[in-house]
Amino acid sequence: MRKILLVLAMIAAAWGVAYPKDIDRKWWKEAVVYQLYPRSFKDSNGDGVGDLRGIIQKLDYIKSLGVDVVWLNPIYESPNDDNGYDVSDYRAIMKDFGTMRDFDELVKGLHARRIKLVMDIVVNHSSDEHEWFKQARSSRTSPYRDYYYWWPAEKGTPPARWSLFDPKHDAWMYDAPTDSYYLHIFSRKQPDLNWSNPKLRQEVYSIMRFWADKGADGFRLDAFQFVAKDPKFPPLAEGLEPSLMGYSMGAGIHDYLKEMNREVFSKYDVMSVAEGAGRNFQDAHDLVDADRQELNMAYAFEGVDVARYGGYKLSTMKEVFSRWDREFADRGWLSIFLANHDKARMVSLWGNDKPEFRAYSSKLLSTFILTMRGTPYYYNGDELGMTNAGFGRIEDFRDKPLLYIYEYEKNSGGDLGKFLERAKFEARDNARTPFQWTAGAQAGFTTGNPWIKIAPNYREINAAKEEKDPNSPLNYFRRLTRLRRDNLVLVYGKYKLLDPPNEAVYAYTRELDGKKMLVLLNFSDQPATAATGVDFAKAKIALGNYAAPSKDGKLRPYEAVVYDLQK
Ligand code: NOJ
Numbered sequence: 001m002r003k004i005l006l007v008l009a010m011i012a013a014a015w016g017v018a019y020p021k022d023i024d025r026k027w028w029k030e031a032v033v034y035q036l037y038p039r040s041f042k043d044s045n046g047d048g049v050g051d052l053r054g055i056i057q058k059l060d061y062i063k064s065l066g067v068d069v070v071w072l073n074p075i076y077e078s079p080n081d082d083n084g085y086d087v088s089d090y091r092a093i094m095k096d097f098g099t100m101r102d103f104d105e106l107v108k109g110l111h112a113r114r115i116k117l118v119m120d121i122v123v124n125h126s127s128d129e130h131e132w133f134k135q136a137r138s139s140r141t142s143p144y145r146d147y148y149y150w151w152p153a154e155k156g157t158p159p160a161r162w163s164l165f166d167p168k169h170d171a172w173m174y175d176a177p178t179d180s181y182y183l184h185i186f187s188r189k190q191p192d193l194n195w196s197n198p199k200l201r202q203e204v205y206s207i208m209r210f211w212a213d214k215g216a217d218g219f220r221l222d223a224f225q226f227v228a229k230d231p232k233f234p235p236l237a238e239g240l241e242p243s244l245m246g247y248s249m250g251a252g253i254h255d256y257l258k259e260m261n262r263e264v265f266s267k268y269d270v271m272s273v274a275e276g277a278g279r280n281f282q283d284a285h286d287l288v289d290a291d292r293q294e295l296n297m298a299y300a301f302e303g304v305d306v307a308r309y310g311g312y313k314l315s316t317m318k319e320v321f322s323r324w325d326r327e328f329a330d331r332g333w334l335s336i337f338l339a340n341h342d343k344a345r346m347v348s349l350w351g352n353d354k355p356e357f358r359a360y361s362s363k364l365l366s367t368f369i370l371t372m373r374g375t376p377y378y379y380n381g382d383e384l385g386m387t388n389a390g391f392g393r394i395e396d397f398r399d400k401p402l403l404y405i406y407e408y409e410k411n412s413g414g415d416l417g418k419f420l421e422r423a424k425f426e427a428r429d430n431a432r433t434p435f436q437w438t439a440g441a442q443a444g445f446t447t448g449n450p451w452i453k454i455a456p457n458y459r460e461i462n463a464a465k466e467e468k469d470p471n472s473p474l475n476y477f478r479r480l481t482r483l484r485r486d487n488l489v490l491v492y493g494k495y496k497l498l499d500p501p502n503e504a505v506y507a508y509t510r511e512l513d514g515k516k517m518l519v520l521l522n523f524s525d526q527p528a529t530a531a532t533g534v535d536f537a538k539a540k541i542a543l544g545n546y547a548a549p550s551k552d553g554k555l556r557p558y559e560a561v562v563y564d565l566q567k
Contacts, residue, residue, distance in 0.1 A: 499530040529554055
C-alpha cells in the first residue's frame with residue numbers, strides 16, 4: 001500500500017500536482033459528516049422504529065452520497081426518556097435498534113465502504129435506570145453514591161439550579177429513599193454524573209475505549225460543556241438568566257478533556273468534537289487548539305441559532321459565520337452546520353419550503369454547508385429537502401422533553417396556543433420524522449406503524465423520486481460532496497466575505513495556493529446580484545442549483561452558483 005502511495009505521489013509531482021505544504025492536513029478536516037438519526041432512518045423489522053439492520057440495508061445509499069463519516073445519535077440501551085440521550089447501559093445496544101452483532105456488521109459495512117463512524121457519548125448524565133444510579137440512590141453509603149450529585153435534605157433546600165427539561169425548570173429532584181435531592185440539568189430521568197469523581201471519569205474512558213476497540217472512529221461528546229460543576233453548589237452570580245449557560249464551562253473541564261485525550265483520543269486515530277464550544281472564542285480555542293491536546297473541533301451554536309421563529313436577517317448570518325471563520329483562520333478548527341436533530345428542518349428554518357422554492361432553497365443551503373471552511377455536518381433527510389412536519393396538536397409530538405415543557409407552560413398559566421404555534425415551527429420532532437424513502441405506504445420507512453407520524457408531503461419528497469431526477473436536491477448534494485472532495489480549496493482555503501450588507505445575496509471567495517472559487521447564494525425569492533468586483537467573463541461554472549446556472553452573477557430566486565475563478 002505504501003509503495004502504491006509513493007508511486008502516486010511521484011506521478012503527481014511529475015505532473016506538477018503539488019499539495020500545499022503549509023497546511024495541517026487531517027482526515028477529519030477533509031471529511032463530510034453525515035448525521036444519522038437511527039430511530040427514524042430505516043426500520044428493518046416492522047416495529048415502527050428505525051434500527052441498525054435498517055441502516056445496514058441502506059449502506060450503499062449512504063456511500064452514494066459521497067460522505068466520509070457517519071455520526072450516529074445514541075444507540076445504547078435506554079428507557080428513551082430523551083430518545084437515547086438517557087443511557088441505562090453504555091456497553092449494550094438499545095433493544096429497539098438491534099444487537100451487538102448488528103453493530104459489528106454495521107461497522108464492518110461502513111469500513112468496507114471507507115466510511116468512518118462517530119459515536120455519540122452521553123456522559124454529562126446517565127439514565128436514572130442505569131445500574132450506577134439505582135445503586136447510588138439506594139443508600140448514602142453506596143460505593144456509587146459519588147457518581148452523582150446529591151444534596152442532603154437536612155441542609156435545607158438546595159441552591160437554585162435551572163433545568164432545561166424539568167416540568168418545573170428545577171434541576172433538583174427530591175428522592176425519598178435517602179432523603180436527598182439529586183441534580184438533573186436535563187430531565188428528571190437524566191441525573192447528572194459527578195465528574196469530580198476520578199472513578200467515574202475512569203469508567204467513562206473505559207467505555208470510550210470499549211467502542212474505539214470495536215471500531216468507532218470518533219466521538220461526539222453530548223452536552224459536555226456542562227460536566228464540570230462545583231460540588232459545593234454555591235449560589236449563582238446574581239443577574240444570570242435562568243439558563244444552562246449560567247453554569248457551563250465550570251472549572252476543571254479542561255483537565256478532564258486533557259485526561260480524556262491521554263486516556264482515549266491519543267491511543268487511537270479518532271476524531272473528537274464536543275457539543276457546544278463554550279461561552280466565547282477564548283473558551284472555544286481552549287477546547288480545540290492543537291497545542292491544547294483536548295478536542296479536534298468546535299461545534300459552536302452561535303451560527304445555527306441565528307435562524308429563529310419569526311425569521312432572521314441574512315446580514316446577521318454572514319456576520320456570525322464570518323466572525324467565527326476569522327477567529328479560527330489560523331488556529332483551531334470548526335464544524336459547519338445548519339441543522340441537527342435538535343432543530344427544525346433546515347429548509348423550513350433557513351430556506352423557503354413553499355413548493356416552488358423548496359428544492360432550490362434546500363440546494364442553496366447545502367451549497368453553503370459544503371463550501372465553507374470547517375468540517376460540514378449534514379443532517380440526514382436534508383439531502384432530499386425534507387421539511388418540517390408541521391404538527392399542530394400536542395398528541396402528535398413524541399419528544400418527551402417538549403411534553404415536559406408543555407406541562408410547565410400549562411401549570412404556570414402560559415399561552416398554550418402560542419406554545420403549539422411555535423412548536424409547529426421549531427420543535428425538534430420536525431427533524432425526527434421518518435426518512436422519506438418512497439411514495440409508498442409509510443414512505444417506505446416501515447411496514448408497521450411508525451413511532452412518529454410521517455411528514456404529509458412524502459409523496460412529493462422522497463428518495464426514490466429524487467434518484468430519477470438529475471436536478472433533485474439528492475443528486476445535487478452528491479455533486480457537492482464530489483466538488484468538495486476534488487477541491488481542497490473548499491476545505492482549507494481562505495474565506496473572504498464580499499458585499500457584507502447585501503440582504504439578498506451571500507457572496508464569498510475561497511482561495512488556496514493560486515486557486516480561487518467564488519460562491520454566490522441568493523437567499524431571497526427575488527432576482528438579485530451582489531457587488532463582487534468579479535469579471536464573470538473569466539469565471540468558469542463549477543456547480544449551480546439551476547439546470548442552467550447563471551453565467552454572469554445575475555441570480556434567480558434562491559440560485560446558488562460556485563465559480564472557478566481563472567487567474
Ligand atoms: C443534546 C442532545 O443533542 C439533545 O438531543 C439532548 O436532549 C440533550 N443533549 C441532553 O442529552
